[in-house]
Amino acid sequence: MSKVLVIAEHDGANLNPSTAKSVTCATSIPGAEVTVAVCAADASAVATQAAALKGVTHVLKLENAANAHPLAAVIAPQIVAIAAEFTHVLGPSTTFGKDLMPRIAALLGAPQLSDVMAVESATRFRRPIYAGNAIVTVEVDGSGPIVATVRTASFEATGTGGSATIESKTVNAEIPTHTRFISVSAAKSDRPDLQSARRVVSGGRALGSADGFKILYSLADKLGAAVGASRAAVDAGYAPNDMQVGQTGKIIAPELYMAIGISGAIQHLTGIKDARTIVAINKDGEAPIFEVADVGLVGDLFQIVPEIEKLLG
């Protein structure tokens, strides 16, 4: 039997959707019993949400004032203090998990599998390398704990309706003070979250300016979509970094992805290849984006995008 510990990602009030996806990955490990750990200053609200996730049997609350912000150096020793009984420790492959999980792995003396996209057995996993241009199957020797980050775009969120037990855990761990949270500038938006949105409208350098992106925001609002951007558009300052889609930005799997004025660099395509339907609009009919698009339209985006919006009524 496998005992799997999933580290919850949350903002203090709400569980991040990446956790429900990590739980799905955890439950696909044969014979898994899944426990979710919530590290927070006050973990009650998030623990209740975690306990409702299907497939979770236990939720552990690790409460400490130092956990008010998700600092890897602070959380890692607390997880290590409770890790002994688990065969696997999983976290999402978001910036939260990418930052934290290797720190946990090193303290456990364990190797880490990054971006797990499929589970083949309790010790065998598939993950992308070379920006998704190759998929490697890796066998871990099971002589110690296995630490992994979960490629959230590869797993559906588990459902709710579960009723796991919730337990407060006091851990004996030395919590460092050498790392201090100062601030986070989160762009407040009424649009859906890019990483979990069903529809995403994304723009590239062809938008020409931050102002040019306005037609995308307008279309996105009509569609109830999140807005993304290519690395080129972010580098050019047309859109903030948290909108970047691709290997070095966010990897997403919406039902509809509209790539507008995006040529389709390899690293961008890696970030969208799990999207169910990809629509590409570009004036260059030879652009690589058309090689992966389900529906392609060659033309002037500044004319086409407002037309689409109008047609949607």
Add this chain to the structure above:
Amino acid sequence: MKRVLVGVKRVVDYNVRVRVKPDNTGVALDGVKMSINPFDEIALEEALRIKERGGAEEVVAVSIGPADAQQQLRTALAMGADRAIHVVTDTPVEPLTAAKVFLKLIEKEQPFIVIFGKQAIDDDNSQTGQMLAALWNRPQATFASKIELSGEKASVTREVDAGLETLEVDLPAVFTTDLRLNEPRYVKLPDIMKAKKKPLDTLPLKDMGVEPKARLKVVRVEPPPQRQKGVRVKDAQELVDLLKKKGIL
């Protein structure tokens, strides 16, 4: 001496479209152009800028890899690193082993900052920096887009999913670099000549007292599944009609 260590990994150049070998044992590397991992170039550039602002006295580039990794270390020296350390091994090194090697080097070199790229573009692991920070029991500030030093502290802005996060860390610390931290300089010909005279020490990995224990075994490497070829539409009307017909809109 105020010293910065920079991790420099030799990887397939980012412009190369890699191909999986027909026997599924890996990707074809014969005759393929190799370069410094682009994120490590950003790491080196940041170290050089810290030194040029008077924040550090020496920048040391470190690579763990086969004999050929010397080429990338020479490039790092040409960019401006003062000296280089090459930890030589012909077998691939797991991130945990790499972190242990760096810990050994830290004991000797006593750096106040260690900088890595946020990930290598070959295995895409994004682990070594965080693992080193854990073993060293020091702060980590990953995915940095801005690093400001002041005395014994650093203020680091990180690119996180929510936006930009700022941390304050005590030095020494480990940083990993994101894309927008800086734009690495180009190497000029006279610098390449000068780099040939800069010190480059080689240390066999087996002499470092680090057991290169491999717990991960590659079973199979395959190309990713291809998407089916799509259709072209002629205008916005046809696009919207098609998406509606497919039940997507």
